[in-house]
Amino acid sequence: MLACCLMVTPGMPQTIAPVPPPAAAPVPAPTPALTPAQITPGAAPATTPPVAPPIPPTVTRLDRLSALGTKPDWSKLQAFHQTLTRAEFETVMRDVYSDLSPLPPPWKLESDGVVVKTGDPSKPEARIAFATRAESPLPGTRTWRRAAEMPPLKGRPPLSDVHIAIDPGHIGGGYAQMEERYLSFAPGEAIQEGQLTLITAQILAERLKALGAYVSLVRDRTEPVTDKRPSDLVDAARQILTEAGFPQPQENYTNLTGDAKILTVQWQSEKLFYRVSEIQARAKKVNETIKPDVVLCLHFNAEAWGDATAPQFSPMNHMHVLVNGCYSPVELEQQDVRFEMFHRLFSRIHDEELPLAEAVANGMRSATELPAYVYTTPNARHVGSNAYIYARNLLANRLYQCPVVYLEPFVMNHEETYRRLLNGHYLGRTLTAGRLQTSAVEDYVRGIVSGILAYYQKHRPS
Numbered sequence: 001m002l003a004c005c006l007m008v009t010p011g012m013p014q015t016i017a018p019v020p021p022p023a024a025a026p027v028p029a030p031t032p033a034l035t036p037a038q039i040t041p042g043a044a045p046a047t048t049p050p051v052a053p054p055i056p057p058t059v060t061r062l063d064r065l066s067a068l069g070t071k072p073d074w075s076k077l078q079a080f081h082q083t084l085t086r087a088e089f090e091t092v093m094r095d096v097y098s099d100l101s102p103l104p105p106p107w108k109l110e111s112d113g114v115v116v117k118t119g120d121p122s123k124p125e126a127r128i129a130f131a132t133r134a135e136s137p138l139p140g141t142r143t144w145r146r147a148a149e150m151p152p153l154k155g156r157p158p159l160s161d162v163h164i165a166i167d168p169g170h171i172g173g174g175y176a177q178m179e180e181r182y183l184s185f186a187p188g189e190a191i192q193e194g195q196l197t198l199i200t201a202q203i204l205a206e207r208l209k210a211l212g213a214y215v216s217l218v219r220d221r222t223e224p225v226t227d228k229r230p231s232d233l234v235d236a237a238r239q240i241l242t243e244a245g246f247p248q249p250q251e252n253y254t255n256l257t258g259d260a261k262i263l264t265v266q267w268q269s270e271k272l273f274y275r276v277s278e279i280q281a282r283a284k285k286v287n288e289t290i291k292p293d294v295v296l297c298l299h300f301n302a303e304a305w306g307d308a309t310a311p312q313f314s315p316m317n318h319m320h321v322l323v324n325g326c327y328s329p330v331e332l333e334q335q336d337v338r339f340e341m342f343h344r345l346f347s348r349i350h351d352e353e354l355p356l357a358e359a360v361a362n363g364m365r366s367a368t369e370l371p372a373y374v375y376t377t378p379n380a381r382h383v384g385s386n387a388y389i390y391a392r393n394l395l396a397n398r399l400y401q402c403p404v405v406y407l408e409p410f411v412m413n414h415e416e417t418y419r420r421l422l423n424g425h426y427l428g429r430t431l432t433a434g435r436l437q438t439s440a441v442e443d444y445v446r447g448i449v450s451g452i453l454a455y456y457q458k459h460r461p462s
């Protein structure tokens, strides 16, 4: 099972709270034996979490916020009044946004509208009326454009007018070890996911520009986008631990491993920094400054590698592509998460995001020849008919208010892949692990370019 990227992917609510019962096979963890995925709501539970006794299920608190989350303005959903039909709502909820849990959701479906519980005692419900036939939302509800809405090409390069933001996952550099994205099997050599995604993004940007696209990088160096640092988040970290039943946590994790390390203020504040505050800052940049038509989130995956000082190779190598969806009932108890899901759903982002992700997955499959990863945890589900596409509720693909294609190719601790990644980017073939091999970074870039090109060539006016 995935270690590096997916065990600790941005997007899981950070508040430690009652955890849903494990519904899948135990998941081996990388360095720590216990991750936030196991002590946060909505994330894939793996082993028995060391949290306080769960609150009885009758006590559903709908006013909670995700970690560092902001109270939503529910009145914004009024822009979607009478734009979506009930049939559309039910179809997309079933096919994309629901995790197919039988538990009742915190909203009520009526024949002509949906009534959502806001969690705000002064205005406890928000009602969005359904349309009798599908209508466009009011202007101003989105800044991104569908391929079909692009101006005709009239002989210009195929990606002209398309604004693509590339989000190189993680931070890298001096933060790679803190964010557990640093892998070294021998002295003097190492790969960092945050640096590999940046190199890939820079090469990808040039290729897309050459095809006419306007390209923005969400991060262009191995430095955080957020101006917060772990020391700014110590109080929030302590509160998370207190609410989880650990009111007197250890401050630092020096010489600690596993659960003991995770239950320190230091570890929690670092996590809040690089996983939550960082993604929130990127979302603000994407939504308020860049305003792209699509975001490509670049990651490299990994399997459990055990102790970071003595990592293990994995025989597995695979790829998958994520779209937003698969919200669990526990995640939906958080009012900001609930609002953001409704905002995405009524914006019909999925209508563009899924076919775009399918096109990119097809390009990536041809370029990398990697098999599809198969999830065994309930935090992801297949959507559509492409074996490589899963829906997950990640912080990035929930907060970025436009179509997001979130890529997870390559297992960094697969031995041959690791050696290819050590060689970085190059053209042609070089002798690696006993045979002539292409650059994994180059294959990644080629895969995305061919997928994006195929999508826009098919869907935009010529």
Ligand SMILES: [Zn+2]
Residues within 6 Å of the ligand: 004, 005, 006, 169, 170, 193, 298, 299, 300, 301
């Ligand atoms: Zn990653």
